[in-house]
């Protein structure tokens with residue numbers, strides 16, 4: 001009997017400590033977010049020697065927001081940069097979109113790379129490889145197709161590139177869009193993901209998501225260039241790991257990344273989160289235990305049971321208070337990340353937040369039980385450690 005009791009008490013203490021640690025993460029994210037995000041950039045002095053930046057834009061297909069998203073790269077206030085568009089398929093309609101913008105803004109230095117090159121499994125790397133090799137500057141910005149820039153976003157990122165810094169990345173967030181899926185995306189990126197991202201950046205844990213990331217080209221070249229990371233689907237995590245291993249600092253910029261893809265529906269969003277969860281599990285297997293536990297509904301239930309055993313607290317009352325306080329912390333964090341009025345009402349926030357919190361653990365279970373990864377039109381399998389293999393090359397799955 002005694003071993004059973006010790007085991008129960010052992011679990012109860014573990015859940016209670018984990019629950020306390022989660023509140024610490026809430027606090028870190030709120031204070032660090034307030035301290036780091038949305039700092040005003042100093043006026044850009046054009047006679048200052050700002051370094052040149054090569055911006056790599058991997059494109060695949062056209063969505064209703066692509067033109068306006070890309071246009072924001074042509075209208076940035078930054079002295080020296082080149083835009084290198086990468087399109088794998090020569091029939092891709094994105095080429096026409098790019099050409100029309102190049103015609104509209106002839107003064108911006110641009111180039112278009114069509115056809116990609118097969119240097120690994122990761123299709124984004126394959127698409128960008130030629131442009132990476134041809135880029136003219138030591139600072140490379142890899143920026144996904146759905147990202148929008150403000151006039152001073154690039155300046156903000158470069159300002160964070162100090163002597164010891166090798167990577168400056170934007171914390172994923174979203175622009176204001178209409179509809180439930182857009183509300184859900186904003187709530188997820190501004191609460192659950194921001195909490196982890198900000199806490200990780202604060203304590204220097206690698207959490208790099210590569211949708212908008214400025215890095216030093218020569219450090220990548222020492223490792224063989226971008227192609228050396230083509231064997232991973234989560235190239236972002238491994239690139240950042242390489243920089244950290246070499247003694248460089250990585251940091252977030254003060255402006256979060258404005259994702260503004262024209263494809264915005266609940267199914268695609270959930271598929272993307274499930275794909276990311278599969279990447280994390282393959283790279284860091286401990287995530288399989290810790291990630292579900294870091295969810296509000298799960299850790300609340302575990303801590304409710306633990307405190308009823310340890311302190312005889314009423315579990316239902318505990319659980320409801322836990323959810324309420326977590327909800328309020330999330331509202332506060334989202335307001336800090338948004339830094340302005342939110343495009344939805346408090347009622348919509350409640351619905352979106354409850355939906356996200358209840359579906360999060362379910363999506364994670366889906367990810368655990370279906371290890372195959374679908375990304376755009378390809379299917380992959382991941383081995384432990386993160387090395388990827390394409391299942392049926394270049395075919396739909």
Ligand SMILES: CCCCCCCC/C=C\CCCCCCCC(=O)N[C@@H](CO)[C@H](O)/C=C/CCCCCCCCCCCCC
Nearest residue numbers: 021022196199200206207208209210234237276290291294
């Ligand atoms: C009491 C501490 C408990 C910590 C438990 C942590 C469990 C992980 C929970 C949630 C993970 C959220 C990850 C946030 C962003 C990741 C987005 C993403 O998956 N991006 C991939 C695709 O672009 C990319 O390849 C992966 C990047 C890095 C993943 C690293 C995951 C571990 C994060 C751990 C953060 C813990 C912070 C603790 C600080 C004390």
Ligand SMILES: O=c1ccn([C@@H]2O[C@H](COP(=O)(O)OP(=O)(O)O[C@H]3OC[C@@H](O)[C@H](O)[C@H]3O)[C@@H](O)[C@H]2O)c(=O)[nH]1
Nearest residue numbers: 058059060123124127144145210211233234235236376
């Ligand atoms: O086959 C592909 C798929 C994607 N891409 C490009 O890669 C970028 C990201 O693609 P998606 O928006 O589909 O995917 P995500 O937002 O989930 O990507 C994110 O997660 C996985 C990481 O490896 C990426 O670095 C990160 O950007 C886009 O610019 C897209 O055009 C390709 O060039 N080829």
